[in-house]
Every structure is written in structure tokens, then in C-alpha cells.
Amino acid sequence: MINAARRRSLLVVSSLAIVVSNQALASGYEKATMWDAKYSALAGAATSSVGNSSAIFFNPAGLAFADSNDFSLHVSPTFSRIDSPANGSDTFTEGEDMFAMNGGFTGLYQLNEKFTLGYGIYGAGGSMSEYGDITTGMGSFAQTGDLSTTIKIIEAGLALAYRINKNWSVGGTYRLTYAMADINMASATGPGDAVGVNVQYEEMDDWNTFGVRLGAMFRSDNDRWGWGIDYRSEVEAEAEGEAALDVGGQNQYRGRDITAKTTLPFQISTGVDYQITDDVTLFGEVTYSNYSTNKSITFSSDDTNLPVNEVNQEWDDQYNYRVAVEYTGLEDWALRGGYIYTTSIVPEEYASPTFSTPSFAHTITFGAGRSFMNGKVDLDLAGEYNIVENDDVKGGAIVTDSGAVAPSGRYESKAYAVHMSLRYYY
Numbered sequence: 001m002i003n004a005a006r007r008r009s010l011l012v013v014s015s016l017a018i019v020v021s022n023q024a025l026a027s028g029y030e031k032a033t034m035w036d037a038k039y040s041a042l043a044g045a046a047t048s049s050v051g052n053s054s055a056i057f058f059n060p061a062g063l064a065f066a067d068s069n070d071f072s073l074h075v076s077p078t079f080s081r082i083d084s085p086a087n088g089s090d091t092f093t094e095g096e097d098m099f100a101m102n103g104g105f106t107g108l109y110q111l112n113e114k115f116t117l118g119y120g121i122y123g124a125g126g127s128m129s130e131y132g133d134i135t136t137g138m139g140s141f142a143q144t145g146d147l148s149t150t151i152k153i154i155e156a157g158l159a160l161a162y163r164i165n166k167n168w169s170v171g172g173t174y175r176l177t178y179a180m181a182d183i184n185m186a187s188a189t190g191p192g193d194a195v196g197v198n199v200q201y202e203e204m205d206d207w208n209t210f211g212v213r214l215g216a217m218f219r220s221d222n223d224r225w226g227w228g229i230d231y232r233s234e235v236e237a238e239a240e241g242e243a244a245l246d247v248g249g250q251n252q253y254r255g256r257d258i259t260a261k262t263t264l265p266f267q268i269s270t271g272v273d274y275q276i277t278d279d280v281t282l283f284g285e286v287t288y289s290n291y292s293t294n295k296s297i298t299f300s301s302d303d304t305n306l307p308v309n310e311v312n313q314e315w316d317d318q319y320n321y322r323v324a325v326e327y328t329g330l331e332d333w334a335l336r337g338g339y340i341y342t343t344s345i346v347p348e349e350y351a352s353p354t355f356s357t358p359s360f361a362h363t364i365t366f367g368a369g370r371s372f373m374n375g376k377v378d379l380d381l382a383g384e385y386n387i388v389e390n391d392d393v394k395g396g397a398i399v400t401d402s403g404a405v406a407p408s409g410r411y412e413s414k415a416y417a418v419h420m421s422l423r424y425y426y
Contacts, residue, residue: 028291028345028356029264032320032363033384035074035103035122037419041367041382042324043338045283047271048217048228052423053108056118056159059215059230059269060171063116063161069109072423074122076102079416082129084353085409086147089395092410093353098128102417104154116171118159124177125153129354136188137196141248143186145198149354151181159213168218175211179237180204181260187307195248199307201258201299204241211235224275232267234293243301256303265290271322279329283338287320291345310401315345324365336382338365348390349397350406357411359390367419375425382419388412 032044036054039046046058053070055062078100086093104122111117130148137143154177161171185199215230243258244251271285297311324338340363348358367382395408 028289028294028315028318029125030267030289030318031125032340032342032361032386033365033417033419034124035076035419035421037074037076037367037380037382037421038336038369038378040076040384040417040419041336041338041365041369041380042283042326043285043322043340043363043365044287044320045271045273045285045322045324045338047215047230047269047285048226049273049283050228053106053118053120054421055108055161055171055215056106056120056157056173057122057213059217059228060118060159060161060173060213061169061215061217061228061230063108063118063159063171064114064163064169065217065219066108066110066116068425069107070423070425071105071107072421073105074103074419074421076123076417076419078102080128081414082354082357083410083412084351084357085393085395085407085411086131086134086353089407090409091407093131095354096130096132098130100126100128102126114163116161116163118161118171118173119157121154121156123153124155125151127151127355131353134186135196136186136193136198137248138192138194141190141195143196143198143246143249145186146184147186147354148184149181150183151179153177153179157213166219167221168216170214170216172215173213175213175233175235177208177211177235177237177264179206179208179239181239181241185307189247197307198246200244201260202242202244204239204258204260206237206239208235208237225273227270227272229268229270234266234290235264237262237264243304243306245304245307253304256301258299258301258306260297260299262297263294265293279327281326281328283322283324283326285320285322287322289318289320289345291315292317308400308402308404312350312397312399314347314350314397316343316347318345319343332370334369336365336367336369339363340365342388344388347397348393349395350399351393351395351408351411352399352406353411357388357390357413358393359388359411361386361388361413377425378421378423380419380421380423384415384417384419386413386415386417
């Protein structure tokens with residue numbers, strides 16, 4: 001049986017993750033690295049140096065520094081798990097091991113000496129979490145099911161870059177974003193919490209038709225160092241789907257409309273790279289995400305009354321600090337490694353068992369790449385390990401309009417990812 005604190009926490013557990021954009025750890029709607037294997041190995045520090053079709057995502061100004069046209073395929077299988085006090089304050093429940101496939105394709109075409117076109121479709125994020133066999137209620141009114149959240153975000157981009165001179169370029173990407181989510185929630189109600197309740201918000205999706213990236217890049221005369229800056233605009237997300245409710249083993253309704261609203265905040269990244277020897281290059285970058293604009297997620301329906309209409313977030317702004325190194329002293333091979341420190345956006349009092357753990361995150365990255373067919377093909381491979389944990393989260397805040405309370409206790413998230421990119425130059 002689930003007690004009153006558990007009942008309240010479950011109503012917020014899955015709701016918090018309605019339109020996230022990654023395998024979130026401490027990361028809000030962003031993952032610290034994405035699908036490009038080369039730049040994942042470099043801890044995502046690409047803003048100052050990216051000079052191929054992946055610039056459509058990292059910094060569109062980099063398209064103008066490309067040496068030739070290219071077409072690229074990216075694959076990034078990701079494994080993750082979130083553990084938390086999902087059964088109430090000061091308990092500890094291991095979540096299910098989850099698998100998600102990220103990736104995409106990108107392309108670049110040089111229109112002339114000044115203008116370069118970029119295009120692509122790629123995963124911009126997603127999150128999967130699940131706690132199995134959650135039982136609510138008692139006796140004939142009990143229900144057993146999964147507490148789970150599945151989110152996927154896909155982005156299509158069309159970019160144009162302009163080479164101002166030998167050293168400077170600017171660029172912009174038009175972003176078309178699709179987000180979808182399926183959520184299963186469980187709770188108990190009635191005298192002694194005897195009646196089990198299961199709530200499903202299903203097949204929620206949304207197309208956002210306007211978002212941009214704007215960037216600028218500088219490369220030195222000898223190309224031994226560079227600087228870049230990238231801006232991503234805020235996007236208002238509004239996802240529509242269907243709601244269902246089961247109480248005491250009996251269906252109350254199914255197929256009722258639901259709309260969820262939240263904000264993907266604006267983001268700014270700036271970084272530098274410096275070639276200290278002929279074979280060694282250092283990279284550094286800082287990314288700022290304006291998550292303090294995310295005060296709540298709202299839910300509404302024209303067909304029925306929903307159990308939760310608002311989830312209070314009260315998030316903080318986020319910073320990613322990235323450092324990396326690349327070594328090219330081996331014949332035909334480049335070796336890469338990096339580290340990312342990510343600040344927490346979720347205040348401890350607003351903790352959620354299926355969303356970002358309220359603490360800072362550590363990400364370790366590594367990889368290698370080489371060229372084939374006389375430089376016509378690049379193959380890059382990378383791996384990453386992410387961990388964030390907090391053994392004493394205080395919880396306690398009212399996190400929904402229905403009075404749900406964030407559970408206290410131990411929270412831990414881990415994720416592993418493998419990245420592969422195959423790039424063809426023509």
C-alpha cells in the first residue's frame with residue numbers, strides 16, 4: 001500500500017518530465033553531450049572549432065569554415081537508470097534499466113566561397129524512466145502497474161553561414177522541433193488510501209515551428225586557436241494528447257483531451273580552442289541555460305477535470321563547464337577525452353523521482369577517430385559516463401496544485417552512451 005506522502009509524490013513524479021529534451025540527469029531539458037561522436041569525445045566543446053555539418057547544431061557559423069561538402073550519419077545508443085525514494089520519503093527504490101536510441105543525419109553544401117548551407121534531422125533530447133510493479137490501494141480496490149515516463153524530442157534544422165573574411169564567420173539555423181511524451185502515474189485515495197488510482201497522459205505531441213540558433217566564429221591566421229559563440233532561442237512547448245483515469249480497478253474515462261505547456265529556455269555557449277603543439281589541442285567551453293524562467297508546467301483539458309493542473313518547478317539557471325584535449329600524434333588516428341561539470345537546476349525541496357536529480361553532475365568522455373579512402377571518409381567513436389547523486393535531499397515543497405509534496409531521501413542517476421559518426425566528404 002502507498003501512504004499519503006507516496007500518493008502525493010507520485011502525482012508529481014512523472015508530470016515533471018512532460019517535455020524534457022534528453023536523458024536528463026542534473027540537466028533539465030538538456031543532455032551534456034549529444035550524438036556527434038567527435039564532439040561528444042571532446043565533452044561537447046564544439047562552439048569554437050566545429051567545421052563540418054554538425055555545426056548546424058553546435059554553432060552554425062562553423063559551416064563557413066568547412067573544407068568541403070559532407071553528409072554524416074550519427075548513432076548514439078544510451079543506457080540510463082534513475083533511483084530515488086519513489087515509494088515515499090526516506091525509502092530507496094531502484095528504477096528500471098532503460099535504453100534509448102539517439103542519433104540523426106546532417107549535411108553541408110557550399111553554395112559559393114561566401115555562403116554555406118547546412119541541413120539535418122537529429123535527436124535533440126529525450127528521457128526515459130520507469131519503476132515497475134507499483135501497487136496502490138488495498139484488496140479488491142488495489143491496482144498494480146508501472147510508474148513511467150517516455151519523452152522524445154526530434155529537431156529538423158536548416159542553416160546558412162556567411163564567411164566574412166579569412167578569420168570571421170556568422171551563421172543561423174532555423175529549428176523545427178517535434179516533442180512527444182507518454183506518462184503513467186499511480187496514487188492512492190479514499191479512507192486509509194484504500195483505493196488505487198492510475199492516471200495516464202498518453203500520445204502527447206507537439207510541433208513548434210519557430211526556433212533559431214545564431215552563431216559567430218573566429219579562427220586565427222595560422223588556425224592554431226579559435227573562439228566561438230552560439231545562441232539558442234527560447235521555445236514555448238505546448239503538447240496535446242489523451243488522458244485516461246482508472247480508480248479502484250475500474251476505468252473512469254479514456255481518450256479525453258489534455259494539453260501540457262512548458263518552456264525550453266534560451267541558451268548561450270562560448271568556447272575557445274588552442275593548439276599548444278603540433279599534436280595537442282586544448283578545448284574549453286561554458287554553456288548557460290536560462291532555466292530560472294521555468295516556474296511551472298501546466299496541464300489543462302476541455303473534456304474533464306485533471307488530477308494535476310500545475311507542477312511547480314522553481315528551477316535555477318544551469319551552467320555546463322567543459323574541458324577537453326585532442327592528440328593527433330598517432331598515424332591516421334586522433335585520440336580525445338574530456339570532462340563536464342553541470343550545475344543542478346532542481347532545488348532540493350522540489351525533487352522528483354523520475355526527473356533530474358537535485359545535485360551537480362559529472363560527465364567523463366573519451367573517444368577516437370580516423371580517416372579512410374584518402375580523407376573521403378571519417379569514422380569517429382566515443383563513449384561517455386554520467387553520474388549525479390545526492391544522499392540527503394530534503395524535499396518537502398508543495399509541488400502541485402493538488403498539494404503533492406516532494407519526497408526526501410537519496411537520489412541517484414547514471415547514464416552510459418556510445419556514439420558513432422560516419423562522415424563522407426565530396
